[in-house]
Amino acid sequence: MLDAEKTNNALLEVNNIEVIYNHVILVLKGVSLSVPKGGITALLGGNGAGKTTTLKAISNLLHSERGEVTKGSVSYQGQEVQELNPAALVKRGVIQVMEGRHCFEHLTVEENLLTGAYTRRDGRAEIERDLEMVYTYFPRLKERRKSQAGYTSGGEQQMCAMGRALMSRPETILLDEPSMGLAPQLVEQIFEIVKSVNEGEGTTFLLAEQNTNVALKYAHYGYILENGRVVMDGPAAELRENPDVKEFYLGVSDDGRKSFRDVRSYRRRKRWLS
Numbered sequence: 001m002l003d004a005e006k007t008n009n010a011l012l013e014v015n016n017i018e019v020i021y022n023h024v025i026l027v028l029k030g031v032s033l034s035v036p037k038g039g040i041t042a043l044l045g046g047n048g049a050g051k052t053t054t055l056k057a058i059s060n061l062l063h064s065e066r067g068e069v070t071k072g073s074v075s076y077q078g079q080e081v082q083e084l085n086p087a088a089l090v091k092r093g094v095i096q097v098m099e100g101r102h103c104f105e106h107l108t109v110e111e112n113l114l115t116g117a118y119t120r121r122d123g124r125a126e127i128e129r130d131l132e133m134v135y136t137y138f139p140r141l142k143e144r145r146k147s148q149a150g151y152t153s154g155g156e157q158q159m160c161a162m163g164r165a166l167m168s169r170p171e172t173i174l175l176d177e178p179s180m181g182l183a184p185q186l187v188e189q190i191f192e193i194v195k196s197v198n199e200g201e202g203t204t205f206l207l208a209e210q211n212t213n214v215a216l217k218y219a220h221y222g223y224i225l226e227n228g229r230v231v232m233d234g235p236a237a238e239l240r241e242n243p244d245v246k247e248f249y250l251g252v253s254d255d256g257r258k259s260f261r262d263v264r265s266y267r268r269r270k271r272w273l274s
């Protein structure tokens with residue numbers, strides 16, 4: 001895809017950002033991403049690659065972690081947003097579902113969902129309608145609506161966190177590691193729901209995932225991060241067929257996940273990657 005094409009339909013753009021923790025630890029070393037409206041974009045990479053940091057940089061959640069964007073910019077609908085706090089960003093239509101779910105354990109599932117509507121001012125009837133909308137995507141949550149969230153399963157809590165995000169009527173959802181700790185069948189189920197929300201509501205997704213296999217099955221476009229840098233990006237269908245991705249991320253090789261930089265053939269193949 002040409003750069004110009006990317007820019008034209010980009011809803012969210014991350015331009016060459018650098019993030020430093022505790023004033024000294026350089027974690028993102030110039031990351032750029034372009035997230036088109038209505039698409040599912042995957043941010044891939046292993047442990048500690050910088051996926052969560054990228055999402056937090058976008059939604060301005062780094063301060064509490066003593067992290068700071070020291071270079072570059074983030075824009076949404078063509079306007080820079082890095083000065084907006086997370087609540088202001090929700091009003092613009094961007095919401096993050098954090099890694100590890102974070103439901104309010106002592107509230108019921110339905111009460112959790114209703115907390116997602118807190119920024120809205122369009123009245124009870126609309127909120128009730130959206131609650132039903134969430135239940136059509138997550139029938140399981142309807143069954144569990146009166147249960148205390150703390151006693152529901154991991155999969156249900158992931159659904160609850162996603163449903164709560166949907167209650168703010170977001171244009172864009174930043175979804176961090178939705179597969180974490182879930183059995184393979186449930187992971188598929190969660191991604192099927194992402195797909196149907198994307199298709200049914202037109203919601204744009206940027207999702208961070210270690211599970212390359214499932215992410216590339218559902219995403220339209222992917223970026224692979226390694227050690228704070230994007231090492232490859234492309235349409236999901238192309239990444240799935242790429243020999244390096246197969247070898248390093250899709251578990252086709254026997255000796256586990258390696259780094260692109262560890263392998264001599266990487267240099268030879270590098271012309272394919274840019």
Ligand SMILES: Nc1ncnc2c1ncn2[C@@H]1O[C@H](COP(=O)(O)OP(=O)(O)OP(=O)(O)O)[C@@H](O)[C@H]1O
Nearest residue numbers: 021025027046047048049050051052053054065210
């Ligand atoms: N608050 C922090 N202070 C210092 N270093 C941090 C902090 N948070 C993350 N890091 C470091 O930044 C790097 C990137 O972390 P990040 O959580 O963004 O990776 P990730 O790709 O989301 O990994 P995972 O798949 O394990 O969630 C790691 O080396 C991590 O140790």
Ligand SMILES: [Mg+2]
Nearest residue numbers: 051052099177
């Ligand atoms: Mg993470």
